[in-house]
Amino acid sequence: MKLDDANLIALARGTAVLGAGGGGDSRIGLLAAQQACADHGPVELVDLDDLHDDDLIVCCGLVGAPTVTIEKIVNGAEGERLRECVETHFGRPVGALMPAEIGGLNGLQPISWAAPMGLPVVDADGMGRAFPELTQSTMNIAGISPGPAFLTDERGTALILLADSAEWLERILRCVTVETGGLAATADYILTAAEARTATVRGSVSLAMRLGQTLIDAASDPVAALVESVSGHRLITGKVIDVERRTTGGFVRGHALVEGLQGDAQRVLRLEIQNENLIALEGGEVRASVPDLITVLDSETADAVPTELLRYGQRVTVIGFPCDPIWRTERGLELAGPRAFGYDLEYSPIEELHAPAQV
Amino acid sequence: MKLDDANLIALARGTAVLGAGGGGDSRIGLLAAQQACADHGPVELVDLDDLHDDDLIVCCGLVGAPTVTIEKIVNGAEGERLRECVETHFGRPVGALMPAEIGGLNGLQPISWAAPMGLPVVDADGMGRAFPELTQSTMNIAGISPGPAFLTDERGTALILLADSAEWLERILRCVTVETGGLAATADYILTAAEARTATVRGSVSLAMRLGQTLIDAASDPVAALVESVSGHRLITGKVIDVERRTTGGFVRGHALVEGLQGDAQRVLRLEIQNENLIALEGGEVRASVPDLITVLDSETADAVPTELLRYGQRVTVIGFPCDPIWRTERGLELAGPRAFGYDLEYSPIEELHAPAQV
Numbered sequence: 054m055k056l057d058d059a060n061l062i063a064l065a066r067g068t069a070v071l072g073a074g075g076g077g078d079s080r081i082g083l084l085a086a087q088q089a090c091a092d093h094g095p096v097e098l099v100d101l102d103d104l105h106d107d108d109l110i111v112c113c114g115l116v117g118a119p120t121v122t123i124e125k126i127v128n129g130a131e132g133e134r135l136r137e138c139v140e141t142h143f144g145r146p147v148g149a150l151m152p153a154e155i156g157g158l159n160g161l162q163p164i165s166w167a168a169p170m171g172l173p174v175v176d177a178d179g180m181g182r183a184f185p186e187l188t189q190s191t192m193n194i195a196g197i198s199p200g201p202a203f204l205t206d207e208r209g210t211a212l213i214l215l216a217d218s219a220e221w222l223e224r225i226l227r228c229v230t231v232e233t234g235g236l237a238a239t240a241d242y243i244l245t246a247a248e249a250r251t252a253t254v255r256g257s258v259s260l261a262m263r264l265g266q267t268l269i270d271a272a273s274d275p276v277a278a279l280v281e282s283v284s285g286h287r288l289i290t291g292k293v294i295d296v297e298r299r300t301t302g303g304f305v306r307g308h309a310l311v312e313g314l315q316g317d318a319q320r321v322l323r324l325e326i327q328n329e330n331l332i333a334l335e336g337g338e339v340r341a342s343v344p345d346l347i348t349v350l351d352s353e354t355a356d357a358v359p360t361e362l363l364r365y366g367q368r369v370t371v372i373g374f375p376c377d378p379i380w381r382t383e384r385g386l387e388l389a390g391p392r393a394f395g396y397d398l399e400y401s402p403i404e405e406l407h408a409p410a411q412v
Numbered sequence: 413m414k415l416d417d418a419n420l421i422a423l424a425r426g427t428a429v430l431g432a433g434g435g436g437d438s439r440i441g442l443l444a445a446q447q448a449c450a451d452h453g454p455v456e457l458v459d460l461d462d463l464h465d466d467d468l469i470v471c472c473g474l475v476g477a478p479t480v481t482i483e484k485i486v487n488g489a490e491g492e493r494l495r496e497c498v499e500t501h502f503g504r505p506v507g508a509l510m511p512a513e514i515g516g517l518n519g520l521q522p523i524s525w526a527a528p529m530g531l532p533v534v535d536a537d538g539m540g541r542a543f544p545e546l547t548q549s550t551m552n553i554a555g556i557s558p559g560p561a562f563l564t565d566e567r568g569t570a571l572i573l574l575a576d577s578a579e580w581l582e583r584i585l586r587c588v589t590v591e592t593g594g595l596a597a598t599a600d601y602i603l604t605a606a607e608a609r610t611a612t613v614r615g616s617v618s619l620a621m622r623l624g625q626t627l628i629d630a631a632s633d634p635v636a637a638l639v640e641s642v643s644g645h646r647l648i649t650g651k652v653i654d655v656e657r658r659t660t661g662g663f664v665r666g667h668a669l670v671e672g673l674q675g676d677a678q679r680v681l682r683l684e685i686q687n688e689n690l691i692a693l694e695g696g697e698v699r700a701s702v703p704d705l706i707t708v709l710d711s712e713t714a715d716a717v718p719t720e721l722l723r724y725g726q727r728v729t730v731i732g733f734p735c736d737p738i739w740r741t742e743r744g745l746e747l748a749g750p751r752a753f754g755y756d757l758e759y760s761p762i763e764e765l766h767a768p769a770q771v
Contacts (some may be wrong), residue, residue, distance in 0.1 A: 208577075210574065210577075211574075212571060212573050214569070214570075215570040217573075232583050233586070
């Protein structure tokens with residue numbers, strides 16, 4: 054399947070939903086991908102089964118605080134430089150690119166890098182959503198070494214990191230990202246296609262496209278159509294009444310308050326943020342939490358609003374929906390459950406939190 | 413010439429003097445070098461003229477805050493790991509190691525790494541003293557690219573940095589050093605012997621050994637013997653009455669006050685510190701400044717006291733002496749003069765500051 058202008062638009066709307074507020078603004082990713090495909094032709098989306106077992110897949114994206122992506126633009130050569138570093142290090146050609154995370158602009162970033170190189174993008178990613186830390190990947194759950202990892206910035210500095218520990222990889226790449234201005238391009242968990250088949254969330258690019266198409270096709274109530282297609286739950290419909298946001302340590306951290314309108318009047322939902330929406334609280338009770346996805350939608354258009362663009366007065370509907378099952382395993386929750394983010398909360402699947410009351 | 417137990421002791425006393433307070437405690441470097449030579453045999457000290465033009469020389473040492481070297485011990489495998497990274501990257505064997513700086517423990521560090529690998533150490537270094545920043549090297553003055561640079565820590569993480577800018581190399585390696593605990597092992601400015609012949613301070617290992625031997629041989633007044641051998645100036649003899657020292661941003665920063673005794677009574681000398689002693693001030697007047705060397709000596713033994721071991725009550729003699737002429741060039745002063753450290757002062761050579769008054 055070719056990624057062209059029409060399905061890129063659907064893809065961008067879908068990656069915004071799967072970003073759970075993070076992964077960077079999909080519209081920026083869309084503009085870059087459209088330009089790259091206009092300049093170099095459409096990019097092929099391939100299934101992992103269509104690749105040879107030992108084809109080299111570069112899991113890549115931008116790392117940093119999404120707030121920075123608004124102001125600091127990549128220079129366009131990052132993808133080529135990452136590929137050069139990977140090919141020099143491994144001594145063989147790269148076969149395809151894969152989004153490190155399907156959420157937000159990172160779900161589209163490999164497309165703009167793949168277009169000038171004539172490489173395909175695989176229909177899979179390493180999170181099935183967006184998460185703030187490099188440790189929070191399905192490849193980490195699968196026990197694959199995160200290194201060698203590669204990082205480059207818009208000045209042309211490039212870094213190759215040999216580390217077996219995902220925690221140290223995250224710490225070192227994060228501190229370098231902060232030093233170089235809060236945003237950098239990375240490739241880590243370099244995989245063979247054979248490894249990728251069992252260590253990634255498969256079909257996530259197609260899923261994002263289908264979700265985007267659902268929004269495009271919805272005749273009257275796109276929010277309802279989306280909630281149904283993701284087996285989700287509407288948490289509140291209302292207005293953003295407070296946003297506290299800091300860009301710190303290479304992340305966006307803060308919270309937002311959404312006050313209910315009409316049927317939800319008198320209710321207030323609090324969103325805890327670290328790049329992504331991590332936890333939705335109401336009156337001290339958890340309404341949804343990581344690793345499940347919490348996405349803030351424009352109440353009219355159902356376009357997902359990334360955390361860096363939340364602002365006072367926005368009319369929004371907050372929805373929650375189940376994560377990929379891999380995140381509900383013991384190791385998945387250890388890496389990306391509420392406690393991994395410092396919240397002293399037990400994880401409850403969103404469908405249990407919102408189960409119809411038993412009579 | 414073989415570096416054995418006897419001349420290592422002289423070398424360590426000399427590198428402490430040339431450290432100008434920095435480069436880490438030479439005694440730690442001596443213990444490691446002695447152990448390595450006991451385990452693997454003495455290390456050959458070679459002149460650059462004795463190497464083939466294209467022999468690969470690895471300029472290496474520890475980077476970080478000297479205070480950290482007191483508590484955080486290297487694991488011993490850093491040198492071998494740096495060599496592996498360099499050889500993999502360049503695709504050919506390393507010919508010799510060279511101290512990045514002759515000052516302090518860094519003047520000895522390549523010896524403990526070279527011993528188990530059976531490599532020689534060259535009689536040269538990249539500073540002719542110790543300086544806090546990686547930018548402050550004679551290779552930088554010579555216009556040689558600082559990258560690729562290599563960094564490793566005691567956990568086995570290794571990093572290869574491709575950068576043409578010494579400033580970015582310093583910033584990135586420094587922030588990674590801070591993240592990994594304040595001390596790391598680095599190799600940068602990988603040189604051929606032909607390049608090294610015109611881009612280093614030659615003979616500095618021998619010089620350090622000669623200075624150390626001067627101290628060992630001095631019958632009665634080692635301070636006077638040392639001052640004479642370095643064409644130096646005694647700035648004050650007294651007692652340390654105040655030390656302010658912070659380990660911050662991968663450096664030791666602070667100041668120390670030395671109050672004069674006997675002939676120097678009523679005088680107070682202030683030393684400004686960033687790893688090294690940068691500037692000596694008296695009543696607001698500069699008595700000596702970078703790039704010239706300011707070294708604090710134990711008044712009895714003339715052993716140099718590194719800045720991280722300065723403490724109240726020490727009886728010390730502070731001396732200043734001329735740096736290698738390369739640092740007095742326009743580019744040298746730009747990189748390592750008082751203004752490079754944020755002091756709004758014009759550099760005056762120490763021999764002019766202490767010239768006999770004209771009649």
